[in-house]
Amino acid sequence: MKKYIYLIFTLVLCASCQSIDKRSYNIDSVASPQGTEVFQPDWKNIAENYRFPEWFADAKFGIFIHWGVYSVPAYDNEWYSRNMYQEGHHAYKHHIATWGAHDKFGYKDFIPLFKAEKFNAEEWVKLFKEAGAKYVVPVAEHHDGFSMYDSDLNEWNAVNMGPKKDIIGLLKKATEKEGLIFGLSTHRAENAWFYNGGMRFPSDVQDTTISLYGRRYDNEKYTEDFAREWLTHTYELIDKYEPKLIWFDWTVNNPILMPYFNKFMAYYYNNSLDWGENVVVNTKQGYPTDVQVWDVERGKSGKMMQFPWQTDTSVGKKSWSYIDGEENKSPEQIVHDLIDIVSKNGNLLLNIGPRADGTITDEQKEVLLSIGKWLKINGEAIYGTRCWKKFGEGNTEPTKGSFTDNTATAYTAQDMRFTTKGNDFYAVILNWSDNGILIKSLDKEAIADARILDISLLGSDEKINWKQTDEGLKIFFPEKKPCEYAYSFKISFDKKVGEHLKSEAVNEVMKHGA
Template identity: 25%
Template sequence: MRKLFLLFSSALLAFSTANAQDHGLSQPYIPETDKAVLQKLDEWQDWKFGMIIHWGAYSQWGVVESWSICPEDEGWTQRAPYGIPYYDYLKKYEALSTTFNPTKFDPSKWAKAAKGAGMEYVVFTTKHHDGFCMWDTKQTDYSIAGPNSAFKNDPRKNVAKEVFTAFQKEGIHTGAYFSKPDWHNENYWWSYFPPKDRHVNYDVVKYKDRWNNFKEFTYKQIEELMTTMGKIEILWLDGGWVRARKQDNKKENDITAAEIDTRPSKQNEDIDMAGITKMARSHQPGLIVVDRAVHGPFENYRTPEQQIPDKPLSYPWETCMTMANSWSYVPDDKYKSVNKLIHNLVDIVAKGGNYLLNVGPGPDGQLHEEAYTTMTAIGDWMKTNGAAIYGTRSVAPYKDGKVCFTRKKDGKVYAIYLLDEGEQLPAQVVFSGMKPAKGAKVTVLGAKEKISWKATAAGTQLTIPAAVQQKGWKHAVAIQISAVE
């Protein structure tokens, strides 16, 4: 089964990239009005770099999270062995919950690695679309702590709580990923009808009580997360097709970005986001709510997936992207180079965004060793250059050639030169659109020598002393300019 799924990893990457190309980035953004939330959003924009963790019972097969049980997605997440009847496959998939036994689960190791990498926040998948819960929920038995789970007697069975506690101990801010759709729940995919696509599979008007039961279930699960996990600062909601819709006047921009490549539902899948948000913030004041791809008052920031926007955006945003190829664990997954990841980080931050980088733990609870070595290497770079990343905002022209720009609130500007693999910092760094102020001090982070500069026809030319050039820089070099014109 695992081998066949690996054949589709490239298709998965292509789908997730294509499916994310817009994510509604051009749609009007509705600013938050709650002062505590606005303060938290400003703080969040200072954090810049975080980790998202996709983990569930599916990791035992090394397959994509949830999607293989959704009939409309057969093809890019083909069931294995090929031709297996749907309900036979679903039975096998859901039985993974009884064998999932991550005995080497050690969230403190993850948290220390994230801290070492310079990550300031974490978003953990408490429940993906398949409905399998990674905490000791009282609303369903389909969980890592449920009565049929192999992990039920382990003292760490309340996995999400263990994860959040470990990261909070490292001083890392915590956010809860939660899927609004739940394909295991009888009140979302009712077994009376076969599922056809990712949407609710019955008429929510005709069976109003059933839909209300699902709304209550969702409310109670989110309330558990908001009251039992310590300080949660982000509620990161996925499954943007679960949303309120006007039935009498459906317009193109009433379709979420996640639905652009599939059949849009005509149903009003309203789960009462206003009520959920009010409840959640009563327990977690200032909570950032991210109702992904649902443009409105509960989309405090936007989340372009597996892509970096071409230019700065006028509202808070975060690129969520995989460190390897897959969101979930794949045994031989291929990791992006450290150079690529750092260049992504610099590019995103220069455009005013945050970078949320994904890892997928394996069935035993451990990460790939390459995930640890990658995070260590990123951390080594951040120790020297973090001042050019944290607490910065976008500044025009944000990028010129191989140089990206960031700005501190006190007026300092950083020109970050992106090094190719094996490239030495050149003797002259030239860029246009940015000029140091008269008397400004220019230095390279990690070096004491002053950098001279002059205005030329090509723009600002910095002259790098040989001693600074030869310091063995990797990935990118941040040049601090104390003031600009």
């Protein structure tokens, strides 16, 4: 009987959702509003026409922002909106104890409490710029279905209720004012099934007139009808905000959604031609790495990649959004991860979680400012660089793969990562040594055709002593440390030394993991 009632609710809900207002978005076409249709929704066509942006390859470091209605309860993590409706889950029990029964106080009832009264987009972006970030990616809509932007298609948005502000529009304006690149993420695909637990016991989710709660499908189930709705909302974000990067969570690789995602890519890339901009799409799995940027959640690739890729991770270890009792990573751990990622042809997208009122915690501010302090000295070895023919040396095995980066790796001075820029080679040493270091990869044979003109340590005015040996290049540290966490030696040659790895079997990583 319980399953029968659930089925009836689902059928009624699906019928009510099919009347979505498509406005002027023609999702049967991938042509831009100006009629550009160079890109078509197939991977071969996209791979032949798409070029990874230089700005993305140069930027290396961006800021992700998880901020929304889920920041009000500030409990467990950003999945509170789902877990509060999962019977037996500790978030379910917490909700009843703190806020009351689900049919009296549901997730929608947090919206009036999400006032964002202290939100200041310009202050945020100035902080991100001080941290050394080159692009900013706020969440435009999370799994909870609440749009943080001025949506014509979703009445549950931050302009109509809650903050009564176009959060995404304000962040775009502030980001571009500071000369940074603006992107956004949309997680609307997961909204289709995110609240389905609330259909199994008395809750406000059973009120099918509340479109915030999506389709209430079984876990990760999709229909063509929903796929069309999803694509319409995604077209709206492109047309209204012209983001230079759009990030997606995992279920866009679903077989039902995939053809519509291919349409999205073609439409987005066609629009970018009209804008005169190169853009980036991020997905986690399921799509070729030559048509969009592969993203690794809370982890890293274990090898150098042929095409640009990205790690998305958070300052906080427990949650992407603000929660009480968060434990934050140290600046040293994040800087070490950034260096390792960049040496393997990747970027780091680092998340922060502001409070519901729009303030950022002092702890997360301090982490960002500490990273910025390191980058002010060592940024030359990071920004605008390209990887060498190998990513580095050392015996310490770093973490790799998704969901592996909460524990810091204890590097030694024998652990180093390489980057290049023109005729300059950067060896970033991941710990200090009073005895100097030996770069085995730069032995006499490896650089036989090039001559070292100078070696310096970024941030230091002291003369650096070095000598070339058959075993490698021996470099001695100066007396004073110029910074904390890692130390960047700049080795200037009279010509380029080696080339970027071009033959990495990227598909093997996609098949077998990073």
